[in-house]
Amino acid sequence: MTKTAQLIFEGKTIDLPIVEGTHGDRAIDITRLRSEAGLITYDPGYMNTGPCRSAITFVDGENGVLRYRGYPIDQIAERGSFTETAWLLIFGELPTRDQLARFSAGLCAEELLHEDVKHHFEGFPPNGHPMAMLSAIVNSLGCYHHDLLEIESKGEFYLAASKIISKVRTIAAFSYRKSMGLPFMYPNPALSYCRNFLHMMFSIPHRHYDPSPEAVRALSLFLTLHADHEQNCSTSTVRMVGSSQANLFASVSAGICALWGRLHGGANAGVVAMLEQIRDGHRTPREVLELAKQKKFRLMGFGHRIYKSYDPRAVILKKAAHELLYKLGKADELMDIGMELESAALSDPYFIERKLYPNVDFYSGIILRALNIPVQMFPVMFAIGRMPGWIAHWYEEHLEHKSKIHRPRQIYTGQVLRDYVPIDER
Numbered sequence: 001m002t003k004t005a006q007l008i009f010e011g012k013t014i015d016l017p018i019v020e021g022t023h024g025d026r027a028i029d030i031t032r033l034r035s036e037a038g039l040i041t042y043d044p045g046y047m048n049t050g051p052c053r054s055a056i057t058f059v060d061g062e063n064g065v066l067r068y069r070g071y072p073i074d075q076i077a078e079r080g081s082f083t084e085t086a087w088l089l090i091f092g093e094l095p096t097r098d099q100l101a102r103f104s105a106g107l108c109a110e111e112l113l114h115e116d117v118k119h120h121f122e123g124f125p126p127n128g129h130p131m132a133m134l135s136a137i138v139n140s141l142g143c144y145h146h147d148l149l150e151i152e153s154k155g156e157f158y159l160a161a162s163k164i165i166s167k168v169r170t171i172a173a174f175s176y177r178k179s180m181g182l183p184f185m186y187p188n189p190a191l192s193y194c195r196n197f198l199h200m201m202f203s204i205p206h207r208h209y210d211p212s213p214e215a216v217r218a219l220s221l222f223l224t225l226h227a228d229h230e231q232n233c234s235t236s237t238v239r240m241v242g243s244s245q246a247n248l249f250a251s252v253s254a255g256i257c258a259l260w261g262r263l264h265g266g267a268n269a270g271v272v273a274m275l276e277q278i279r280d281g282h283r284t285p286r287e288v289l290e291l292a293k294q295k296k297f298r299l300m301g302f303g304h305r306i307y308k309s310y311d312p313r314a315v316i317l318k319k320a321a322h323e324l325l326y327k328l329g330k331a332d333e334l335m336d337i338g339m340e341l342e343s344a345a346l347s348d349p350y351f352i353e354r355k356l357y358p359n360v361d362f363y364s365g366i367i368l369r370a371l372n373i374p375v376q377m378f379p380v381m382f383a384i385g386r387m388p389g390w391i392a393h394w395y396e397e398h399l400e401h402k403s404k405i406h407r408p409r410q411i412y413t414g415q416v417l418r419d420y421v422p423i424d425e426r
């Protein structure tokens with residue numbers, strides 16, 4: 001029997017069904033609330049709103065649990081690769097050897113951009129932010145793949161997903177090369193997904209960049225840990241845009257824009273800026289914490305809407321950052337400063353009471369710095385990683401909610417009614 005919650009309003013009792021997830025999550029189904037009670041829900045920031053059912057990623061923020069399609073993130077991080085994770089998120093199961101080989105070959109086949117796309121980069125100023133270029137050029141892919149603007153079959157979806165996952169890496173690397181005034185390096189189909197990205201970033205004509213296996217592995221881990229995180233701001237954006245039946249290229253391009261903000265994917269660059277200020281003697285860790293407590297500043301890489309405990313991705317990234325620096329024989333002062341700041345915050349009542357812990361962005365920048373990725377590329381790296389998640393969510397929306405456009409309501413607080421005033425009488 002379906003459980004219900006009862007709402008009593010103005011003498012009328014309304015039964016509202018309870019929706020349950022596989023992990024015991026419960027929600028009140030309010031789809032009939034307005035028609036039966038004349039009410040809508042008010043939930044700024046969607047703190048208590050579940051706009052969809054989703055079978056992709058499970059997060060238990062109280063206990064620091066993250067699972068992709070049921071698989072614990074630590075197992076995936078230790079044993080999987082980014083391309084395998086992309087397949088898992090998008091298609092729901094771990095790929096067989098044959099599926100993974102075909103998927104990887106498909107990504108290689110799609111790695112080039114149409115030659116005309118290269119000219120788009122010429123239109124950007126040299127100091128243009130690579131996130132702006134990434135979003136614009138991913139959207140422009142729709143101009144080159146008209147046949148994939150309407151997705152009717154699984155085969156078309158597979159092709160569009162492969163194109164985006166492969167080309168986003170080429171576009172990202174080209175954005176960086178453009179910002180540095182360096183020639184574009186074409187992708188090399190003989191290289192793995194991550195090695196190929198590092199090649200496009202750092203090889204120069206007649207001088208091939210050959211990253212260490214540790215660097216390639218660290219990049220794969222970084223991307224894997226960013227691959228999905230259920231209904232966050234950018235993913236919700238992708239789902240919302242997709243709900244209007246906008247095409248996949250346009251929808252994920254909107255996701256890139258949403259990710260750019262400092263409270264979301266822009267936080268990793270914010271963490272590095274904050275740690276550099278401490279390193280350069282502009283502020284002490286204590287002063288940074290005080291500013292955060294006085295609400296003059298957000299401690300970047302700290303706090304999370306869902307996690308009220310240590311973000312499991314931050315646990316893995318912190319350890320991985322240590323290991324990478326050790327294996328590459330590098331030292332990074334920012335790592336030590338970060339740990340000092342973390343320890344001071346975690347023993348401060350302000351952060352304890354509010355359950356503010358390091359999130360995915362706190363240590364990820366240390367890994368990116370060790371890979372020589374410049375700071376303006378940090379959110380771009382997040383976007384490459386999040387692409388499989390966005391695509392998986394877009395498809396889930398496409399399949400399950402095809403005809404339901406996302407269209408929230410509001411509580412109108414403006415003027416009730418006024419007569420138009422001619423301009424000379426104002």
Ligand code: CMC
Nearest residue numbers: 263264265267292298299300301302303304305354359360
């Ligand atoms: N530094 C100082 N105070 C904070 C912080 C922080 N980083 N985060 C939250 N608080 C305080 C906030 O001021 C509020 O205090 P009070 O109860 O006195 O008003 C309380 O903690 C709850 O904060 P909130 O803003 O209501 O929480 P939220 O769920 O709306 O925000 C957040 C989540 C991630 C936007 C926020 O924690 C934040 O701004 N963190 C810094 C930016 C950051 O690291 N973003 C990356 C998030 S994880 C990856 C991603 O999504 O991209």
